[in-house]
Amino acid sequence: MSELEPVEYETGTAVRDYDIIEITQTAMGYEVLLDINLDSGYSLTGTKLEITHEDLQGYETNEVEEGIKYALGFFGHISQ
Template sequence: MSDLEPIEYETGTAIRDYDIIQITPTESGYEVLLDVNLDSGYALARTKLEITHEDLQGYETNDIEEGIKYALGFFS
């Protein structure tokens, strides 16, 4: 496999919805395994999201599922 250089984009497609597969506590917070459906029609299967305890404090919640929602941009 070749080394790929990161490409920076200003914007991307929105997340349509997501399914939480597994939430695993870690020393610094949580590791979350997700399936993510994008508005573009593509999907990201078994995507890993790491959320720290500090992230949850910033979202003003202790509920990891609420933190996942905020981390993915779903604000009410």
């Protein structure tokens, strides 16, 4: 089987919402198992996200759940 070449795209679809399945602490930070629902109608099941302690510092939080929000592009609260 040949290796696939990376494809460059200008933009993708937005994340609609996600469910945290499991958070495991690692030496470098956290490994998070997620189910992600995309605005396109597709979903990503059992997706692994790695967040380092350095990432959390960059997001100015110590809470891994907040780091996940920022990593997935949820930066603010929309009031309704």
